[in-house]
Amino acid sequence: MPAYLIVTREEPIQDADAFNEYQSRTRKMTGEHKLTPRVVYGDITSLEGTKPDGMVMLEFPSVEEAEAWYNDPQYQEALPFRLKSSSYRAFIVEGFQPPK
Incomplete structure (x- = not known):
């Protein structure tokens, strides 16, 4: 069943250099992780609650694969940035699959 890793940025970027380093490192990640970017900082229309400053949504084949990507040593080295x-x-x- 598909799973989605979602990251919301709650406020504007405070340290652009750190964010650029994070992006540089994650774009260079290697590995066998199967992911599909679904949302990468697109325009947000808030319907309820406080609108986040930004959002990323990555699709994975399973929760386990999403966790494996997040816990990957390369990602963990980029994460502090x-x-x-x-x-x-x-x-x-966890995603939803309608009954057949």
Whole structure:
């Protein structure tokens, strides 16, 4: 069943250099992780609650694959740069498959 790793940026970037380093490192990641970017900082229309400053949604074949990507040593080396750049929330959501 598909799973989605979602990251919301709660405020504008405070450290652009750190964010650029994070992006540079994640774009160079190697590995066998199967992911499909679905949303990468597109325009957001808020319907309820506080609108996040930005959002990324990555699709994976399973929750386990999403967790494996997040826990990958290369990602874990990049992560402190994202966390330094602004305030974020990150979570994994199990997808839905309608009954056949």
